[in-house]
Amino acid sequence: MSKILVTGGCGYIGSHTLVDLIDNGFEVVSIDNLINASENILDGVKAITGKTVQNYHIDLCDKAATRAVFQAHPDIAGIIHFAALKYVGESVEQPLRYFRNNLDSLLNILECMLEFGVKNIIFSSSCSVYGNATELPVTESTPFQNAESPYARTKQMGEHILQDFCFQEKNTNAVILRYFNPAGAHESTLIGEAATAATNLVPVITETAAGKRASMTVFGADYPTRDGSCVRDYIHVMDLANAHTKAIQYLLANRQESNCETFNLGIGEGVTVLEAIKAFEEVASQKLNYVIGPRRAGDVIAIYANNNRATARLGWLAKRGISDIMRTAWEWEQKR
Structure with a gap:
């Protein structure tokens, strides 16, 4: 039973990954x-798995506090690093805060890995690193375009930091997972996306349908897409969680081709914002109250994945589609 340190473990993707790791025999x-999270989510993790997860309530930008966790757990086999500030709009407003938080936390983790001999790390990256991609679907070799937000730039910079780190530290292994738009909830409805200041499309849709919002805004209907709204690749959060488990298994089995590898995680299909709304309306059997607004700063026009490499190397497949995403998200919203 290998021990995995999950940073950001009380967050949306982190908590679902805790469940998948435990289900696959990890401590x-x-x-x-x-x-941007609550330890209450760990009650749901325990209800699903039967396991109590210890959370250290510390800031990874605090090097001494971070180091103390490594000291307390000298048997860490690998790290899955989710912890980061993540809101595109907020990053445009507070760029220095995003650079300080997202980069300092990563640097502290890497320095502790060296000090305590931890060899494996999975880095939570994002499709935002591609910017307004010149080719679709994007592959892992698609060149980066200019970052559309400071958040996206921190992910680009984080990847470069890891690549340089692994070039120097040949005995350290990293997998960079560039994922697209996670959504949905665990089938049990015991965990899902937190209720704090939802900005992602799917929880905004479900909150609007539940009457928590009078209406929602589609940001832009004049993009050069099939219906004028932005195109995204929505991936179910449990499919995404399982990819992290498979990535850590991949490293622990020494199956990597190099000591720093990158994988796209998406379902390989583009869905427009308006198509996502229609998918929800069909699942929930109700109409959604929405308005068309102006474009939003930081949004790319269209992005979706070629996930062939993750399938071939990690043995990973996305098993759920947009209807499953909307159904579980709506069930979670009604539950909470």
């Missing part, structure tokens, strides 16, 4: 400063 430890 897990969490670090989360709870800025």
Whole structure:
């Protein structure tokens, strides 16, 4: 039973990954400063798995506090690093905060890995690193375009930091997972996307349908897409969680081709914002109250994945589609 340290373990993707790791026989430890999360989610993790997960309520930008966790767990076999500030709009407004938080936390983790001999890390990256891609679907070799937000730039910079780190530290292994738009909830409805200040499309849709919002806004209907709204690749959060488990298994089995590898994680299909709304309306059997608004700063026009490499190397497949995403998200919204 290998021990995995999950940073941001109380967050949306982190908590679902805790469940998948435990279901696959791993012992897990969490670090989360709870800025955008709650430890209450760990009650749901326990209800699903029967396991109590310890969370260290610390800030990864605090090097001494981070180091103390490594000291307390000298048997860490690998790290899955989710912890980061993540809101595109907020990053446009507060760029320095995003650079300080997202980069300092990564640097502290890498320095502790060296000090305590931890060899494996999975880095949570994003399709935002591609910017307004010149080719679709994007592959792992698609060149980066200019980052559309400071958040996206921190992910580009984080990848470069890891690549340089692994070039120097030949005995350290990294997998960079570039994922697209996670959504949905665990089938049990015991965990899902947190209720704090939802900005992602799917929880905004479900909150609107539940009457928590009078209406929602589609940001832009004049893009050069099939219906004028942005195109995204929505991936079910449990499919995404399982990819992290498969990536850590991949490293622990020494199956990697190099000591720093990158994988796209998406379902390989583009769905427009308006198509996503229609998919929800069909699942929930109700009409959604929405309005068309102006474009939003930081949004790319269209992005979706070629996921062939993750399938071939990690043995990963997305098993759920947009209808499953909307159904589980709506069930979670009604439950909470």
